[in-house]
Amino acid sequence: MTVTGTSIYARARMPFFFSVFIFILINSICAHFSSAKSPPEDLIRSLRSSSSPLILPLVLSTNSSPPSIEGNFRRQLQKEMHRSDNARMRLYDDLLTNGYYTTRIFIGNPPQEFALIVDSGSTVTYVPCSTCEQCGKHQDPRFQPDLSSTYQPVKCNVDCNCDSENVQCIYERQYAEMSSSSGVLGEDLISFGNESVLQPQRAVFGCENVETGDLFSQHADGIMGLGRGQLSIMDQLVEKGVISDSFSLCYGGMDVGGGAMVLGGISPPPDMVFSRSDSGRSPYYNIELKEINVAGKPLQLKPSIFDGKHGTVLDSGTTYAYLPEAAFEAFKDAIVNNLHPLKRIHGPDPNYNDICFSGAGSDVSQLSKSFPEVEMVFSNGQKLSLAPENYLFRHAKVHGAYCLGIFQNGKDPTTLLGGIVVRNTLVTYDRENERIGFWKTNCSELWERLHIPGASSPAPSASYSGNTTISVSPSLSPSGPPDSTFPGHFEVGVITFDMSLSVNYLDLMPHTSELAEYIAHELEVNINQVHLLNATSQGNGSRIQWAISPSGSSDYISNTTAMSIISRLTEHRVRLPDTFGSYKLVEWRVEPPKKRMWWQQHLLTLIVGIIVAVMLSLMTLVLWHVWRHRKHQTLGSYKPVNAAVPEHELQEL
Structure with a gap:
């Protein structure tokens, strides 16, 4: 920021040595702020x-406050982490910076490490293979089957699609963003890191030979499929009987990222909100959304609008949320009509017609003062409260500006809820009881607070x-x-x-x-x-x-x-x-x-105090000097009549 002003001499015409003194003080302030922006x-x-x-x-x-529901649940969950039927894993990256969250898994013997996108909408886990003909440059080296003593290709059988030579099973997956992955199926040991108590398990996974679109350009190595299906890592582990039929995800907030994942069942906290999830309704994880409230008032919509095609789908691999056209228009209008004084501005990307607002400030905890609360109401009457960070994303070019992270789903009547909706929310996919639970918490801290004593850090x-x-x-x-x-x-x-x-x-x-x-x-x-x-x-x-x-x-x-x-x-x-x-x-x-002395901590206060005292003294000195000058000028120009020269007697003073 450039600061302009009037010269000190133009205002007070102070003595030169005094201006030098003020100049030194101002420089001291600048030096103080400069030093604060870099390490001492x-x-x-x-x-x-x-x-x-x-x-x-x-x-x-550590929190020294009295025990709470959240504190009791954390202690209960920490105890459950010692059970042999749980895989406890850390989540990495950030939803909007990277577009996804990843976790680390290890494949083969000796283990080869990979960063995989956590995706509840995918039914196969895959990584780039050393034989890949069209794979991008990713975070880790490609999987090398020849280096694993426990790897076995999945031979062609009646339960899979086969390659052109009818020798090995293959897989193919295409995604809505026009990306795709294809390759062969293999079986090997999959382990979940040293911080997980679940022992390595043999599982079938995809060894990529071709990837296109975003899958080719992404930083992460591949996908960890948590959906429902024969090749899903969840279905394979449940079928082996090593975990119960449930998993949980907890995505970090707007500014932090990170989080936690648990493969296996946990005891839900008492105030967890549930919605029924009908496995026969669609192959995806769905919830029974019936109503959306904005600022306490329901949108004027029929409940059936959230039940089109696949219904309301919860997909951890999708970044934003997408509503049917009528629902989106009603939601957008309700948000705009309930905003406190904010200015509508253009979005960060001219190729998209984002709905953005400036003037809300950078503190996420204060966004509720500018943006209304949103509630999702399920068919059982339970409600999930959404904070502004659950439907907004930061404007990439304007400080203190935010944009709606909920969009129209084109002509598709499906309601798709991506990761933005469940930031700082523990989501339990209770497949055994066909329900999905939601519990508001700080997901970025949850991993650290659930630390297992004696557990080692992830393998390098x-x-x-x-x-x-x-x-x-x-x-x-x-x-x-x-x-x-x-x-x-x-x-x-x-x-x-x-x-x-x-x-x-x-x-x-x-x-x-x-x-x-x-x-x-x-x-x-x-x-x-x-x-x-x-x-x-x-x-x-x-x-x-x-x-x-x-x-x-x-x-x-x-x-x-x-x-x-x-x-x-x-x-x-x-x-x-x-x-x-x-x-x-x-x-x-x-x-x-580095600990600072008392005078260093209060340097700015001392400098400001000195400047104020000096300026007050200077003003007093200047006023006294002006008063003396005018008094001397008045007295010196007065002449008694008897002392005046005759031709000057009638002159006006």
Whole structure:
């Protein structure tokens, strides 16, 4: 922001030395704000020179408030996580940034790791195969059947479609966004990470040979099919008797992402809202939606409008929500008519006629002051309350602006509810009892609060296994409390990490600024938070050290943001252009915020106080000086009559 103003001399004509003093004070304020936007220089210097930095785990603050329904449910769910019939898995990515959520699974022996989109609308799990003729560049290397001692192709039989030579079973899947996947079927060990108590299980999956559309260009490796069907990972695990016929998903909120997934049954919390889900109604997970209320008033629609074609479908693999034409128009008008003073603006993409509004501010928790509450009413009379983050997405170009994330479903009478509707909502797909439950909670924190003591962290990515060193202070463990130096809520000051790049050091150095921009984009931080600490030559490649500092005027990085940054680094989810070659994460460290002295914490207040005192003194001095000048001028120009020169006696003063 450019600040303009009038020169100090044009207003007060103060002495030169005084203007210099004010100039120094103003510069001090600017320096204070500038230092707040980047890590303290002495801390950066210490990071550059320190050979054994303090390593601390990231932990969420504990809640000391009295037991609540949510607290009791978390304790109950944590106990259930020890059961052998559950697979507990972490969710990654962000719904609107990536368009999906992923989880990590391992296939084969030795295990090969993959990031798969969690999709309740798909009935097959598949990953790119090493023999793929048309597969994009994804997050992890392709599956290599020859390297797995337990892999077996699924031979042609009467229960599957066969290849042209009638040797092996094949699969083909096409999606509404005009993307497709096809390949052969294989069987191998599938495991769900070290944080899951479910042992590896043999299961049938797809080995891709061709992918098109979004599937070709996406970052994730493939799809984890949770739908109803013979090839669904859920149906296979249930048929083996290793889990009960239920699974749960919990998607993070608008600004955070992440979440949790449980394969197997859990005891629902007492206030979970349920809707019947008729497996005979459609092959998809449906609910019996009968009414939508906006600001407490029902839309003037017949209940049958939500029962067209496939009915109301809940699909975790779809980003937004889509309503039949009449329902969409009624919903849009109700939202617009119940907005507090906001300005209608154009959407971020001129190719789409998005309905957007500015002036709501950036704080998600305050959106309910500008946007109305929405309720979904089920046929049993139970209601699911939707916060603004459940039907809005952020405008990509205008700060404090939001757009409707619910659209018209073309001429299709189906009501399709994507992931945006269930952000910060635990959704239980109780297939055994043909019902789907909804429970509002903070999904980004749910995983951490349900931590199993003694469970190890996920296995490292195969793309850098054996090359990553993550040190932990002897006095701390990943599941333990923070060090006594930082009781309660642990705060992260700076995150540093070392990368090993295959590109030559001399070729890399002219492009470090460009590399910093890519890192900022991949870690979802501002470019002024990314700082180059050191770069050295390492054989034919390079080793480069970075620091991620707090944003804006903050002194620390929030736990959620820090966990997101570290998970993206350690799971090798940072994508760099081919010009930088391949990279490996060598080491990462966390530093607490540097404690500031009292005068540093209150520097701005002190400076403002000094300026106010000086300005008041200056104004007093100037007024006194003007008064003296006018008094002297008046007295000096007065002349008694008897002392005047005769020709001046009649002159006017």
